[in-house]
Amino acid sequence: MKMHLTTAAAGLLLFAGAGAVAAQDVVIEPEQETVIREYVHKQPLASIEVPGVKLSVGSVLPDTVELHEVPNVKYRYVVVDNQTVVVDPGTRKIVQVLQ
Template sequence: MRMRLSTAVAGLLLLAGIGAAAAQDVIIEPEQETVIKEYVKKQPLASVKIPGVELNIGSTLPDTVELHEVPETKYSYVVVDDRTVVVDPGTRKVIKVIE
C-alpha cells in the first residue's frame, strides 16, 4: 500500500513540475508579434554586446542592459549582436529572438 501511495505521489509531483515548466513558456500572439516587428523597424536601436550571455529563449538579461518598451504590448526589446531580442520586462527573460 505504501509503495502505491509513494508512486502516486511521485507521479503527481512529476506532473506538477511539467505543468510549472510549461507555465513559464511565453507565447506571443501573432497580432502582438506583428506590432512588435513593426515598432522595432520604426524605432531601431544601436546593437549592444553582452559578454557571457547566450541569446536563447529563456536566457535572463542582466540588469545592466537597458530594455525599451514596445507600446501596445507588455513586452520590451533590445538589440544584441545585431539581433532584436523580445524580453519579458518583469523577469528580463528572452521570449523571442527576431532575426
C-alpha cells in the same frame, strides 16, 4: 497494489514536470508579435554586446542593458549581437528571439 502506486507516482511526476515547463513558457499572441516586429523594423536600434549572456529564451539580461518600449505592448526589446530579443521588463528574461 504496488504497481498502481508506481504508475500513479510516475504520472504525478510527469504532470508536475510538465507544469513546471509550461509555467516558464511565455506565449506572445500573434497580434502582439506582429506589432512588435513592425515597430522594431521602424525603430531600429544599434546592436550591443552583453558578455556572458546566452541569447536564448529564459536568459536574464543584466540591469545595465537598456530595454526599449513598444507602445501598447507589455514587453520591451533590445538588439544584442545583431539579434532582436523581446524581454519581460519585470523579470528581464528573454521571452523571444526574433528571426
